[in-house]
Amino acid sequence: MNYVGIDMGSTCTKVIVMDESQKIIFHKVMPTGWNCIETAQSILEMLEEQGIKREQFKCVATGYGRISVPYMDKAITEISCHGKGACYLFGEKDFTVIDIGGQDTKVIEIAGGAVKNFNMNDKCSAGTGKFLEIMAATLGLGLNDLCELSRESKNHIVISSMCTVFAESEVVSLIGRGTEKADIAYAVVESIVNKVHGQLGKIAPKNSVVRLTGGLCEAPYIIEAMSKKLDTEVKSDPMARYAGAIGAALYATAIK
Amino acid sequence: MSNEEEFQSIMDEFRDAKKNASLFCKGASERGDVVIGSFCQYAPTEIIRAAGFYNVILCGFNYDPAVPLAETELPANLCPLIKSSYGNILGKTCPFAFYSDLIVGETTCDGKKKMYEMLQELKQMHVIHLPNVPDKERSMEGWESELHRFKEALEERFNVKITDEQLKNTIKTLNKERSYNARMYELGKLDPPAMTGVQMRNVLTAEYFMLDEKNKAVKSERMLELAKQLWDEGKGPYKKDEHPVRILVSGAGLDGVLDKTINVIEELGAAIVCYEGCCGIMNMRRPIDENDPDPIHAIADKYLEVPCAVMSPNARRFEQFRNVLDEWKVDGVISITVHACSPFDIESRALEDICNENDMPFLHVRTDYSPGDEGQVRTRIEAFIEMLQAKKNG
Numbered sequence: 250m251n252y253v254g255i256d257m258g259s260t261c262t263k264v265i266v267m268d269e270s271q272k273i274i275f276h277k278v279m280p281t282g283w284n285c286i287e288t289a290q291s292i293l294e295m296l297e298e299q300g301i302k303r304e305q306f307k308c309v310a311t312g313y314g315r316i317s318v319p320y321m322d323k324a325i326t327e328i329s330c331h332g333k334g335a336c337y338l339f340g341e342k343d344f345t346v347i348d349i350g351g352q353d354t355k356v357i358e359i360a361g362g363a364v365k366n367f368n369m370n371d372k373c374s375a376g377t378g379k380f381l382e383i384m385a386a387t388l389g390l391g392l393n394d395l396c397e398l399s400r401e402s403k404n405h406i407v408i409s410s411m412c413t414v415f416a417e418s419e420v421v422s423l424i425g426r427g428t429e430k431a432d433i434a435y436a437v438v439e440s441i442v443n444k445v446h447g448q449l450g451k452i453a454p455k456n457s458v459v460r461l462t463g464g465l466c467e468a469p470y471i472i473e474a475m476s477k478k479l480d481t482e483v484k485s486d487p488m489a490r491y492a493g494a495i496g497a498a499l500y501a502t503a504i505k
Numbered sequence: 506m507s508n509e510e511e512f513q514s515i516m517d518e519f520r521d522a523k524k525n526a527s528l529f530c531k532g533a534s535e536r537g538d539v540v541i542g543s544f545c546q547y548a549p550t551e552i553i554r555a556a557g558f559y560n561v562i563l564c565g566f567n568y569d570p571a572v573p574l575a576e577t578e579l580p581a582n583l584c585p586l587i588k589s590s591y592g593n594i595l596g597k598t599c600p601f602a603f604y605s606d607l608i609v610g611e612t613t614c615d616g617k618k619k620m621y622e623m624l625q626e627l628k629q630m631h632v633i634h635l636p637n638v639p640d641k642e643r644s645m646e647g648w649e650s651e652l653h654r655f656k657e658a659l660e661e662r663f664n665v666k667i668t669d670e671q672l673k674n675t676i677k678t679l680n681k682e683r684s685y686n687a688r689m690y691e692l693g694k695l696d697p698p699a700m701t702g703v704q705m706r707n708v709l710t711a712e713y714f715m716l717d718e719k720n721k722a723v724k725s726e727r728m729l730e731l732a733k734q735l736w737d738e739g740k741g742p743y744k745k746d747e748h749p750v751r752i753l754v755s756g757a758g759l760d761g762v763l764d765k766t767i768n769v770i771e772e773l774g775a776a777i778v779c780y781e782g783c784c785g786i787m788n789m790r791r792p793i794d795e796n797d798p799d800p801i802h803a804i805a806d807k808y809l810e811v812p813c814a815v816m817s818p819n820a821r822r823f824e825q826f827r828n829v830l831d832e833w834k835v836d837g838v839i840s841i842t843v844h845a846c847s848p849f850d851i852e853s854r855a856l857e858d859i860c861n862e863n864d865m866p867f868l869h870v871r872t873d874y875s876p877g878d879e880g881q882v883r884t885r886i887e888a889f890i891e892m893l894q895a896k897k898n899g
């Protein structure tokens with residue numbers, strides 16, 4: 250029997266397959282696209298190509314598209330799945346997970362290997378992956394380039410708007426004024442880091458162990474900036490974008 | 506009729522109460538009876554009903570068409586309850602406001618106060634000055650005199666006399682009505698609960714609109730009896746060996762967001778065992794002193810204790826909140842506040858602190874009457890319930 254975890258996020262869908270011993274034997278990330286059900290179908294076909302047939306796996310779906318996976322055995326929220334997946338990845342039991350997702354940013358407190366508390370940002374996209382993406386596009390940069398360029402900033406400026414729409418026009422006027430791209434990039438990253446710091450608020454006490462999951466797991470500059478702001482070493486893992494899918498696959502192992 | 510069928514038929518009657526009440530009001534109005542509209546738990550129903558008038562609730566709980574209409578005159582970033590209430594009166598989509606001969610408001614939160622000022626141009630209004638400090642030593646005198654003024658205003662406007670005798674009788678009737686609600690909350694103490702939170706909510710809302718007080722008393726009494734009997738026979742809403750996670754819901758403006766919150770909580774398998782807030786247990790449990798020789802004083806004394814976040818500082822609410830956690834063996838608290846409701850939003854933080862002290866899981870959901878955030882609200886609630894279930898079932 251195999252165990253499939255599908256994390257259907259607003260931007261990307263992540264797929265993990267585990268074997269009986271909970272070892273990851275397959276992983277894949279793909280754009281979610283606009284039709285979740287079609288994406289789910291293409292995952293099924295992809296798994297078949299890998300020789301993993303529907304009768305031979307249990308499946309848990311998570312993420313905002315979790316109920317749009319017609320063949321899942323169970324849907325579990327991304328909070329529970331990220332928590333479980335992060336414990337697996339980092340081999341820890343008491344820590345705080347920050348997940349910067351496409352649509353929302355979550356902070357999850359893990360105690361004794363279980364979710365103890367969490368919060369998610371409200372309606373708007375400030376402090377999420379979407380914010381970074383839009384700002385990078387406005388600057389004509391890729392996401393990673395934006396992060397790395399921030400390092401070169403000499404004049405530390407701030408973007409004061411929290412709202413993505415207003416922040417975008419702020420960035421446009423900065424560009425218009427001839428502000429260095431690196432400085433704008435820096436301000437964009439700082440704005441995310443500050444927002445996440447605010448959200449961390451009461452959940453993570455000072456100096457607690459913090460781990461980053463989600464699509465920014467391979468953005469070293471973000472991790473550094475976050476460590477500085479939180480005054481603790483934030484760690485991530487290249488597989489951390491799969492944390493939700495890993496958690497989902499682990500939950501699948503419990504399905505009879 | 507079997508017990509189950511009878512229980513169901515009472516529940517159906519409650520469900521339809523609001524619909525039927527508009528016809529009732531129309532009839533009352535045609536007969537020349539007086540209908541008084543109010544918005545809030547601070548409206549002294551005893552005084553209104555002692556005069557032989559009907560009291561209806563005008564709080565708006567719908568988005569369309571009331572909120573967009575209200576936004577043509579009120580700021581968009583205002584509490585949806587205020588916008589919806591105002592919009593329904595402006596657009597004449599609230600039959601109760603339409604048939605009201607007078608509307609009573611209290612100086613609660615700023616948004617409501619200012620909305621009342623605008624309402625004065627649309628309807629006959631009487632605004633009662635509510636103190637913001639719930640400390641009796643400092644506020645009782647002024648509050649009591651405001652209630653006297655209100656009584657005199659009713660007497661004068663409608664040419665009636667409200668006697669102490671009448672007041673005392675209505676106090677008794679309303680104490681009884683509150684005790685039905687309190688007893689209903691008691692059913693939530695059972696494990697599994699003998700009523701669902703959705704059922705409780707329906708009953709609470711319905712009771713405001715059951716204007717025939719005799720019928721209301723009979724049905725409430727019978728409903729409580731039946732709920733307990735059915736539970737004893739193992740025919741309650743949960744199987745006897747089912748032990749759903751037990752949620753205390755706190756907040757204000759809930760009736761406008763039922764589908765996104767209350768209904769979702771129970772649909773996901775948790776049980777709302779009690780409510781905290783102005784319609785919650787604490788307000789229902791506290792009767793008015795029937796032996797007080799001065800009925801207005803007795804009414805004032807009780808109403809100053811309504812556990813509403815417009816009061817400052819609100820120590821009484823927090824103390825009561827602690828007790829409820831304990832008494833109802835709550836597994837988790839969900840505080841629901843609507844956008845732009847500063848009083849409840851800010852006090853939610855104090856509730857969270859109390860929960861943290863008691864190692865009690867806590868979730869704050871901020872939402873609105875407008876559609877669009879159902880998915881996000883659901884995910885938060887679902888994750889919270891998964892967390893509680895994992896904790897409870899190991």
Ligand code: SF4
Nearest residue numbers: 545546613757783813
């Ligand atoms: S929450 Fe406060 S202001 Fe609102 S109805 Fe209840 S008592 Fe009145």
Ligand code: SF4
Nearest residue numbers: 584586614757758846
């Ligand atoms: S929900 Fe809050 S802001 Fe709205 S009327 Fe009630 S107390 Fe005022």
